[in-house]
Amino acid sequence: MNGITSGFGAWNPIAWTLLFLGILIVAFFVRSFGRKDYKRGTGQTKAFLSGNEEPAAPAGLHVSGDNLYWGMVHGLSAYYRRVREWHTGDLGDYVGWFIGVLALIFVIIVWGG
Protein backbone atom coordinates (compact mmCIF):
# COMPACT_ATOMS: atom_id res chain seq x y z
CA MET A 1 0.00 0.00 0.00
CA ASN A 2 1.31 3.40 -0.96
CA GLY A 3 1.25 6.04 1.64
CA ILE A 4 3.01 9.10 2.89
CA THR A 5 5.65 8.66 5.57
CA SER A 6 7.42 11.58 7.10
CA GLY A 7 9.29 12.32 10.29
CA PHE A 8 5.95 13.35 11.84
CA GLY A 9 3.94 10.19 11.09
CA ALA A 10 2.33 8.19 8.31
CA TRP A 11 -0.78 8.56 6.19
CA ASN A 12 -2.40 5.84 4.18
CA PRO A 13 -6.02 6.26 3.08
CA ILE A 14 -6.60 2.52 2.56
CA ALA A 15 -5.32 1.67 6.04
CA TRP A 16 -7.55 4.35 7.60
CA THR A 17 -10.58 3.16 5.61
CA LEU A 18 -9.97 -0.42 6.77
CA LEU A 19 -9.61 0.79 10.36
CA PHE A 20 -12.91 2.70 10.20
CA LEU A 21 -14.62 -0.31 8.66
CA GLY A 22 -13.28 -2.50 11.49
CA ILE A 23 -14.57 -0.02 14.09
CA LEU A 24 -17.99 0.05 12.38
CA ILE A 25 -18.21 -3.76 12.39
CA VAL A 26 -17.32 -3.89 16.11
CA ALA A 27 -19.89 -1.14 16.82
CA PHE A 28 -22.66 -3.03 14.98
CA PHE A 29 -21.63 -6.24 16.75
CA VAL A 30 -21.98 -4.60 20.18
CA ARG A 31 -25.26 -2.97 19.08
CA SER A 32 -26.69 -6.37 18.13
CA PHE A 33 -26.71 -7.35 21.81
CA GLY A 34 -29.36 -4.70 22.51
CA ARG A 35 -33.05 -5.48 22.92
CA LYS A 36 -35.09 -5.26 19.74
CA ASP A 37 -38.51 -5.84 21.25
CA TYR A 38 -39.41 -2.30 22.31
CA LYS A 39 -42.85 -1.29 21.08
CA ARG A 40 -42.48 1.80 18.95
CA GLY A 41 -44.85 4.70 19.57
CA THR A 42 -45.48 3.68 23.20
CA GLY A 43 -43.90 4.77 26.47
CA GLN A 44 -41.29 2.05 25.98
CA THR A 45 -39.36 4.21 23.55
CA LYS A 46 -39.74 7.48 25.46
CA ALA A 47 -37.05 8.98 27.66
CA PHE A 48 -37.25 8.06 31.34
CA LEU A 49 -37.31 11.19 33.48
CA SER A 50 -37.92 9.66 36.92
CA GLY A 51 -41.50 8.98 35.90
CA ASN A 52 -42.16 12.59 35.02
CA GLU A 53 -43.75 13.58 31.75
CA GLU A 54 -41.32 14.64 29.07
CA PRO A 55 -41.90 18.39 28.65
CA ALA A 56 -42.80 19.42 25.13
CA ALA A 57 -40.31 21.72 23.45
CA PRO A 58 -41.65 25.25 22.97
CA ALA A 59 -42.58 26.08 19.39
CA GLY A 60 -39.70 27.46 17.39
CA LEU A 61 -37.11 26.31 19.91
CA HIS A 62 -33.68 26.15 18.37
CA VAL A 63 -30.61 25.22 20.36
CA SER A 64 -27.82 26.96 18.54
CA GLY A 65 -24.20 25.87 18.36
CA ASP A 66 -23.28 28.75 20.69
CA ASN A 67 -24.43 26.58 23.59
CA LEU A 68 -21.45 24.31 23.04
CA TYR A 69 -19.14 27.23 23.79
CA TRP A 70 -21.11 28.57 26.72
CA GLY A 71 -18.44 27.55 29.24
CA MET A 72 -15.65 29.15 27.28
CA VAL A 73 -17.59 32.39 26.76
CA HIS A 74 -18.51 32.44 30.45
CA GLY A 75 -14.91 31.74 31.50
CA LEU A 76 -13.58 34.54 29.30
CA SER A 77 -16.49 36.92 30.00
CA ALA A 78 -14.18 39.61 31.42
CA TYR A 79 -12.15 39.57 28.21
CA TYR A 80 -15.25 39.56 26.00
CA ARG A 81 -16.78 42.50 27.92
CA ARG A 82 -13.65 44.58 27.25
CA VAL A 83 -13.41 43.58 23.59
CA ARG A 84 -17.10 44.31 22.98
CA GLU A 85 -16.57 47.89 24.16
CA TRP A 86 -14.04 48.36 21.37
CA HIS A 87 -16.51 47.14 18.75
CA THR A 88 -18.20 50.45 18.02
CA GLY A 89 -19.54 49.45 14.60
CA ASP A 90 -17.76 52.47 13.08
CA LEU A 91 -15.61 51.47 10.10
CA GLY A 92 -13.30 54.41 10.77
CA ASP A 93 -12.48 52.96 14.19
CA TYR A 94 -11.68 49.56 12.71
CA VAL A 95 -9.39 51.09 10.07
CA GLY A 96 -7.78 53.14 12.82
CA TRP A 97 -7.08 49.95 14.80
CA PHE A 98 -5.76 48.27 11.68
CA ILE A 99 -3.35 51.11 10.92
CA GLY A 100 -2.34 51.40 14.59
CA VAL A 101 -1.52 47.68 14.91
CA LEU A 102 0.25 47.75 11.55
CA ALA A 103 2.35 50.71 12.72
CA LEU A 104 3.14 48.92 15.96
CA ILE A 105 4.33 45.83 14.09
CA PHE A 106 6.36 48.01 11.78
CA VAL A 107 8.03 49.71 14.74
CA ILE A 108 8.77 46.35 16.39
CA ILE A 109 10.30 45.00 13.19
CA VAL A 110 12.40 48.12 12.61
CA TRP A 111 13.39 48.34 16.29
CA GLY A 112 14.18 44.65 16.50
CA GLY A 113 15.82 44.43 13.08
Place this chain on the structure above:
Amino acid sequence: MGLPRSFKRALWVFHVATGSCNGCDIEIVAALTPRYDVERFGIMLTGTPRHADVLLVTGTVTKPMLPRLKRIYEQTPDPKAVVVVGGCGASSGVFYESYNVAGPIDEVIPVDVYVPGCPPRPEAIIDGVVKAVTKLETLEGSGVKSG
Protein backbone atom coordinates in the same frame (compact mmCIF):
# COMPACT_ATOMS: atom_id res chain seq x y z
CA MET B 1 -40.63 -18.36 21.39
CA GLY B 2 -38.41 -18.53 24.46
CA LEU B 3 -37.26 -15.84 26.81
CA PRO B 4 -35.19 -12.99 25.33
CA ARG B 5 -31.45 -13.49 25.54
CA SER B 6 -31.01 -10.67 28.03
CA PHE B 7 -33.58 -12.33 30.25
CA LYS B 8 -31.73 -15.63 30.37
CA ARG B 9 -28.51 -13.96 31.38
CA ALA B 10 -29.75 -11.83 34.25
CA LEU B 11 -32.87 -10.34 35.78
CA TRP B 12 -32.87 -6.58 35.98
CA VAL B 13 -35.18 -5.03 38.52
CA PHE B 14 -36.43 -1.46 38.78
CA HIS B 15 -37.51 -0.28 42.20
CA VAL B 16 -40.37 2.22 42.48
CA ALA B 17 -41.37 3.74 45.81
CA THR B 18 -44.86 5.16 45.36
CA GLY B 19 -45.31 6.41 48.89
CA SER B 20 -43.69 3.95 51.23
CA CYS B 21 -42.27 4.73 54.66
CA ASN B 22 -38.91 3.40 53.39
CA GLY B 23 -39.14 0.26 55.53
CA CYS B 24 -39.65 -1.99 52.48
CA ASP B 25 -37.06 -0.03 50.50
CA ILE B 26 -34.45 -0.68 53.18
CA GLU B 27 -35.26 -4.41 53.06
CA ILE B 28 -34.77 -4.35 49.27
CA VAL B 29 -31.38 -2.75 49.81
CA ALA B 30 -30.66 -5.41 52.45
CA ALA B 31 -31.27 -8.07 49.78
CA LEU B 32 -28.38 -6.55 47.85
CA THR B 33 -25.95 -6.61 50.78
CA PRO B 34 -23.33 -9.40 51.11
CA ARG B 35 -25.56 -11.28 53.57
CA TYR B 36 -28.17 -12.03 50.87
CA ASP B 37 -26.30 -10.91 47.75
CA VAL B 38 -28.98 -11.32 45.08
CA GLU B 39 -26.52 -10.20 42.43
CA ARG B 40 -24.94 -13.65 42.55
CA PHE B 41 -28.16 -14.87 40.91
CA GLY B 42 -27.92 -12.16 38.27
CA ILE B 43 -30.64 -10.08 39.94
CA MET B 44 -29.64 -6.45 39.99
CA LEU B 45 -31.26 -3.07 40.38
CA THR B 46 -31.30 -0.92 37.28
CA GLY B 47 -31.60 2.85 37.06
CA THR B 48 -34.35 2.97 34.45
CA PRO B 49 -37.51 0.92 33.81
CA ARG B 50 -36.56 0.81 30.14
CA HIS B 51 -33.88 -1.77 31.03
CA ALA B 52 -35.97 -3.66 33.57
CA ASP B 53 -37.67 -7.06 33.50
CA VAL B 54 -39.37 -6.71 36.87
CA LEU B 55 -40.90 -3.73 38.65
CA LEU B 56 -40.53 -3.84 42.40
CA VAL B 57 -43.14 -1.47 43.81
CA THR B 58 -43.28 -0.40 47.46
CA GLY B 59 -45.83 1.64 49.36
CA THR B 60 -49.39 2.66 48.74
CA VAL B 61 -49.91 4.89 45.70
CA THR B 62 -50.07 8.53 46.69
CA LYS B 63 -51.95 10.87 44.37
CA PRO B 64 -48.82 12.65 43.02
CA MET B 65 -47.24 9.27 42.24
CA LEU B 66 -50.29 7.92 40.39
CA PRO B 67 -49.43 9.23 36.87
CA ARG B 68 -45.75 8.52 37.44
CA LEU B 69 -46.36 4.88 38.35
CA LYS B 70 -48.54 4.44 35.24
CA ARG B 71 -45.83 6.03 33.09
CA ILE B 72 -43.09 3.85 34.58
CA TYR B 73 -45.20 0.75 33.93
CA GLU B 74 -45.72 1.82 30.31
CA GLN B 75 -42.00 2.44 29.90
CA THR B 76 -41.05 -1.07 31.01
CA PRO B 77 -40.57 -3.36 28.01
CA ASP B 78 -42.60 -6.57 27.68
CA PRO B 79 -42.56 -9.22 29.01
CA LYS B 80 -42.60 -7.70 32.47
CA ALA B 81 -43.71 -8.66 35.93
CA VAL B 82 -44.80 -6.45 38.80
CA VAL B 83 -43.94 -7.42 42.36
CA VAL B 84 -45.58 -5.52 45.20
CA VAL B 85 -43.42 -5.46 48.30
CA GLY B 86 -45.14 -4.83 51.63
CA GLY B 87 -48.62 -4.54 53.03
CA CYS B 88 -49.14 -0.90 52.04
CA GLY B 89 -48.75 -1.65 48.35
CA ALA B 90 -51.11 -4.61 48.60
CA SER B 91 -53.94 -2.99 50.54
CA SER B 92 -52.87 0.61 51.37
CA GLY B 93 -52.27 -0.68 54.92
CA VAL B 94 -52.53 1.99 57.59
CA PHE B 95 -53.05 4.60 54.86
CA TYR B 96 -56.29 2.96 53.69
CA GLU B 97 -58.71 5.61 52.36
CA SER B 98 -56.37 8.39 53.40
CA TYR B 99 -57.05 11.77 51.77
CA ASN B 100 -53.84 11.69 49.72
CA VAL B 101 -53.90 8.05 48.67
CA ALA B 102 -55.07 6.90 45.22
CA GLY B 103 -55.31 3.28 46.33
CA PRO B 104 -53.30 0.08 46.44
CA ILE B 105 -50.99 -0.69 43.52
CA ASP B 106 -53.24 -3.25 41.83
CA GLU B 107 -55.86 -0.53 41.30
CA VAL B 108 -53.35 1.33 39.14
CA ILE B 109 -51.29 -1.33 37.32
CA PRO B 110 -51.59 -5.12 36.99
CA VAL B 111 -49.73 -6.95 39.78
CA ASP B 112 -48.25 -10.44 39.41
CA VAL B 113 -46.82 -11.17 42.85
CA TYR B 114 -47.58 -9.86 46.33
CA VAL B 115 -44.95 -10.04 49.07
CA PRO B 116 -46.76 -9.35 52.36
CA GLY B 117 -45.08 -7.97 55.45
CA CYS B 118 -44.37 -4.74 57.22
CA PRO B 119 -41.70 -4.84 56.04
CA PRO B 120 -41.14 -8.25 54.48
CA ARG B 121 -37.78 -9.94 55.10
CA PRO B 122 -35.21 -9.96 52.27
CA GLU B 123 -35.73 -13.73 51.85
CA ALA B 124 -39.41 -13.07 51.14
CA ILE B 125 -38.56 -10.35 48.61
CA ILE B 126 -36.11 -12.69 46.82
CA ASP B 127 -38.79 -15.40 46.83
CA GLY B 128 -41.27 -12.91 45.32
CA VAL B 129 -38.87 -12.00 42.51
CA VAL B 130 -38.25 -15.70 41.79
CA LYS B 131 -42.04 -16.27 41.64
CA ALA B 132 -42.27 -13.38 39.16
CA VAL B 133 -39.67 -15.08 36.96
CA THR B 134 -41.63 -18.32 37.12
CA LYS B 135 -44.76 -16.45 36.10
CA LEU B 136 -42.97 -14.83 33.17
CA GLU B 137 -41.60 -18.17 32.04
CA THR B 138 -45.11 -19.63 32.20
CA LEU B 139 -46.41 -16.71 30.11
CA GLU B 140 -43.63 -17.23 27.58
CA GLY B 141 -44.32 -20.95 27.48
CA SER B 142 -48.01 -20.36 26.80
CA GLY B 143 -47.15 -18.30 23.74
CA VAL B 144 -47.30 -14.72 25.06
CA LYS B 145 -44.85 -12.92 22.84
CA SER B 146 -42.34 -10.42 24.02
CA GLY B 147 -42.43 -6.97 22.48
